[in-house]
Amino acid sequence: MKIYGQKREIIINSFKNGDITVAVYGLGKMGLPLVAIFADNGAKVIGADINPDVVETINKGINTVKEEPGLDELVYKNVKEGRLKATTNLVEASQDSDVMVILVPTLLDENNIPDIKIVESVCENIAEGLEEGDFVILESTAPPGTTDHIKTILEKSGLKAEKYWGLAHCPERTSSGRAIRDITQSYPKVVGGINPKSTETAEALYSVINEKGVIPVSDAKTAEAVKVFEGIYRDVNIALANELALICEELEINAIEAFKVANTQPYSNIHLPGVGVGGHCIPVYPYFLKTPRKGLIRLARKINDFMPQYTVNLVVKGLKTFEKKIENSNIMVLGISFRGGVKEIRWSPSLTIIKLLKGFGANVFVYDPLFNPGEIEELGVRYADQFDDMDCVVIASDHKEFRGYDWKEIGKKMRTKVVVDGRQIVDPDQLRKLGYIYLGIGYI
Numbered sequence: 140m141k142i143y144g145q146k147r148e149i150i151i152n153s154f155k156n157g158d159i160t161v162a163v164y165g166l167g168k169m170g171l172p173l174v175a176i177f178a179d180n181g182a183k184v185i186g187a188d189i190n191p192d193v194v195e196t197i198n199k200g201i202n203t204v205k206e207e208p209g210l211d212e213l214v215y216k217n218v219k220e221g222r223l224k225a226t227t228n229l230v231e232a233s234q235d236s237d238v239m240v241i242l243v244p245t246l247l248d249e250n251n252i253p254d255i256k257i258v259e260s261v262c263e264n265i266a267e268g269l270e271e272g273d274f275v276i277l278e279s280t281a282p283p284g285t286t287d288h289i290k291t292i293l294e295k296s297g298l299k300a301e302k303y304w305g306l307a308h309c310p311e312r313t314s315s316g317r318a319i320r321d322i323t324q325s326y327p328k329v330v331g332g333i334n335p336k337s338t339e340t341a342e343a344l345y346s347v348i349n350e351k352g353v354i355p356v357s358d359a360k361t362a363e364a365v366k367v368f369e370g371i372y373r374d375v376n377i378a379l380a381n382e383l384a385l386i387c388e389e390l391e392i393n394a395i396e397a398f399k400v401a402n403t404q405p406y407s408n409i410h411l412p413g414v415g416v417g418g419h420c421i422p423v424y425p426y427f428l429k430t431p432r433k434g435l436i437r438l439a440r441k442i443n444d445f446m447p448q449y450t451v452n453l454v455v456k457g458l459k460t461f462e463k464k465i466e467n468s469n470i471m472v473l474g475i476s477f478r479g480g481v482k483e484i485r486w487s488p489s490l491t492i493i494k495l496l497k498g499f500g501a502n503v504f505v506y507d508p509l510f511n512p513g514e515i516e517e518l519g520v521r522y523a524d525q526f527d528d529m530d531c532v533v534i535a536s537d538h539k540e541f542r543g544y545d546w547k548e549i550g551k552k553m554r555t556k557v558v559v560d561g562r563q564i565v566d567p568d569q570l571r572k573l574g575y576i577y578l579g580i581g582y583i
């Protein structure tokens with residue numbers, strides 16, 4: 140059923156009754172949870188993706204985003220009950236749908252200029268199937284102004300936006316591994332249409348799946364700004380934590396202790412310092428703003444980008460206490476994921492740390508519980524899950540597993556006992572008692 144401009148109750152009821160068909164473009168970490176939630180609330184859903192393996196697996200009822208809790212069951216149930224299917228035919232998905240949601244990656248090129256080519260190409264596909272009464276939603280995070288820009292591509296359908304079909308930006312306010320919870324119950328959905336009718340249509344749609352409600356904003360550009368600002372807020376605050384941690388090192392105080400106590404006051408919310416900021420969201424979104432070109436936001440990026448180098452400086456310092464050079468030393472890097480529990484290496488600071496260590500001539504070994512040996516070796520580094528003859532261990536990801544390590548046993552195997560903890564995983568006092576040289580970010 141076509142829903143653009145329909146009454147709120149009609150949209151809500153037809154969603155729940157399965158009278159609306161929604162196509163979601165992009166079945167990744169964000170797209171698949173959304174697809175499963177739409178289907179579980181009654182809609183008929185077509186997941187459209189260019190990856191035939193992903194499509195085939197989902198059509199068997201198998202979840203392809205393993206780190207998302209609860210998604211196995213949702214995908215299985217909704218495929219089995221006939222509400223969810225996947226396809227690589229992007230045009231047909233548009234032809235067969237009433238609502239088309241775009242949730243493909245939005246990236247940066249090599250000069251850090253926003254690259255929305257994938258969104259644009261999906262819009263070309265949607266335009267071929269666009270009909271009167273359809274409703275298009277951009278959920279991918281995008282530079283403010285993108286929704287207005289894609290309107291012109293979608294109008295290649297020959298149908299004028301606003302008059303014949305609606306368009307809104309409704310950003311994903313979540314992160315990998317917690318999408319189901321966030322989409323359904325953590326915080327309200329933000330929706331901004333290209334006209335009031337589009338905003339109202341989006342408000343009705345998302346009110347079905349989000350129990351925290353929906354916040355309609357003035358227009359699509361405001362909704363785009365909300366999402367980009369949320370990411371920038373984190374980037375700038377992590378940079379502040381990193382800078383303060385470096386100052387704490389000079390002052391010879393424990394940053395984590397100072398931050399925790401400072402944060403008992405309600406106006407202070409100092410974040411955790413670490414080896415840097417990764418993933419394809421937080422380090423990317425600052426570049427989605429064309430202005431300011433200089434200033435705090437850019438400076439924060441610089442500070443966060445410096446942290447992998449700082450981590451390697453700690454390795455050099457640690458090895459020096461054994462009169463060792465980094466060249467030809469055996470260094471074990473624990474973790475390549477940018478965040479604990481998430482299998483994602485895009486913009487991961489670990490990759491920069493590894494590159495810098497290799498540049499110094501170190502023998503770099505990598506272990507990450509979420510990656511198999513083949514996947515690690517594909518990155519041009521050696522896989523190791525033992526610590527024999529290591530000269531230094533660098534903890535670069537905050538995977539839970541690393542917290543349970545027996546450092547007494549590990550120490551017996553290492554050649555020189557240096558640990559550089561970039562994620563506050565180990566207890567410095569305990570390690571020092573065991574005879575380690577401990578250097579960390581956040582603790583002295």
Ligand SMILES: NC(=O)c1ccc[n+]([C@@H]2O[C@H](COP(=O)([O-])OP(=O)(O)OC[C@H]3O[C@@H](n4cnc5c(N)ncnc54)[C@H](O)[C@@H]3O)[C@@H](O)[C@H]2O)c1
Pocket residue numbers: 164165166167168169170187188189190193229242243244245257260261278279280281311312313314315419420
């Ligand atoms: N991952 C996060 O934590 C997160 C959080 C909030 C917002 N977002 C935003 O969500 C969007 C998607 O991110 P993600 O993490 O789901 O990405 P992802 O890389 O996990 O998945 C993207 C999917 O899109 C598919 N795809 C690529 N080109 C396509 C095309 N032309 N047509 C159809 N499918 C195509 C890929 O095959 C893949 O399955 C991005 O804009 C991102 O900024 C991500």
